[in-house]
Amino acid sequence: MTRRSTSRRRFLGAAGAAALGGLAGCANPFGGETTEGSGEELGVPSLSEFRGSGAIVDGRPAPGGTSIDELPDLSGSLNLYIGGGEGGIYKGFIGMLEDIYPEFSVLDSNSPSASLAQTIVEEVEAGATQADLFWSIDAASLGFVAENDAYEPLADEALEPVPADFRGADNAWVGVAGRARSVPYNTDVISESEIPEKVAQFPETEALRGTMGWAPTYGAFKAFVTAMRLQKGPETTRQWLEAMREAGTDRHRNEYLVTQAVADGDLTAGFANHYYAMRVKNQRPDAPLDLAFTNGDAGGLVNVAGVLQVKGTEKDDLITNFVRHLLSAEAQEFFATVSYAYPMIPGVEPVGGLPTVDELNPPDINLADLADLEPTLELMSEAGVSG
Template structure:
């Protein structure tokens, strides 16, 4: 599984907006606030919010956060913790550093690598693994570790912060933020009504001949094809891939470049995770780029980044409470503004011109852990000639 790409560079050192979340949080780029709602020594007074984390790269205006639980209302963290993170340091390092600095008696060490590599490492380390928390870019890696018996169930009050479809039914892991599959398109060339809401319609849409972009070597695209195999079967998926090749689909190395090419008019439509569109718009708010969604099919799959506690941890309570902090109102707002992901906690909305998470229409009957079974997908894509 791929490591996450940081297309906008390493995040600047955290800057905090003093205003509490309940009073509304500014989401403007380049905020230069100070820590609000906590004492200078990093301890908390429980009646106030910590404030906004991060530089606020999103240029989409003020944000009012009406839901979620502030870190100031969560159990304090104390002790030493080791996190194996499949999420890139450039994307989440600032958040982890903030949580580390928030408590005098808490220290977190993070080992960054690819999610699948870290799963293999934990399995290889066996009973001697130093990992307390595994933080993954995708549900598939979490499911793999859980199936290996290397996780422990999270407390109910942590699991209940996230809707059922975004966590393991057996409580072995929880999602922390999400990404939706979308169809970015060039608004100078198409309107929303021109974009099919059924992924199967694209190969027959001759108006898009030589105009569609995809990134077939990219992990999220391969997870999408895996979802199609799960929902439709191998033969219809083969036909879809061949149909797209016949349509003259253009290949890119990653989905940020797909969205960039659409914004530049090189192509006019493509397939990508939703946040790549928002990253383009954050830098070019007048770019002719918008987001369309298919409905109830593989093209609308919703995957999550998430976390679990590792069975060898000597401090399961601390590990679970660290994951609880990833589901705080402040952290969820951070994911929306800094990584442009979908927050998973009710009341914290995504940034930009996007539907709320409960307005999306992902397919039913897909276990997100199935999306890690890429071997058959890669074989099929190679057989068709996509790879």
């Protein structure tokens, strides 16, 4: 099977098959296990407690990787700056850790990731660091902190399970959950073979003219355009934006609405992060919706939510252990099945038959460079596609 046939269209059939299974049929190495810490038994919940629910989740195999049972106990407090968006889901997992470890607590400050990145840099420069750890929903904000030397390298043992593409230079940060750009399309209207392999081909594809949707105000879309600018140059990117606008691409407020419109048949296809299709399919298993992924360009960008150790913290050991918990089998299963994120470790499958990360072919760019957003906003304005 070629990369294209493996990676572009797998989740529809798998989602239907998964609906036939259930957790009762899964091997569960986590149930009933305990770990010793501070003189008392600490119970780790069963796998089902970490796993989401629904048609695209049922019947999954037990995750591989290191179990929480195998990690040292968490003890102490962390001051965490956590980005908005998926931050509520991430805090749900943190709450589970606090339940497992009574002597562990997290004090969090929740704001947009870009704002928190700026705050961290300013605090470090002023010698008044407040945070121990920064959890950003995107690599751009992590890259901004790293470029301004406001971080301390993470320990090798914390990063070890994650592929190099999803780590910062000098161990500056590590991805804990991924999201892929994708092309949701309506299977009642168009076939997979009609979806272009390159994003540059979309404006000239007759079957898609006037039938596509996008959400230019959305942060993920701006990151996608930034990736195109970095890979193809500003002029080519501006021309593409203009061509898509002139082709009648329909503007929506966010990418979930784009994906819903595709599933409803109001659009033939669109541009969106992969997990919006997962949400639709979990609610509507029979929706005529599938995903395509372009090859080697911005249409197949894989971005990450990740964590960075803030310069000046004195909690190196606790941070190392906490990050290892975020990359445990249970945590990665939680992120994959609750937020439908791409797992960052081998042995944990993405939901719904999605291609694995190593089966995708994203553009060869440094994710930290996505922080350079201003030229992208100027390009979008020039092209009449203002965010």
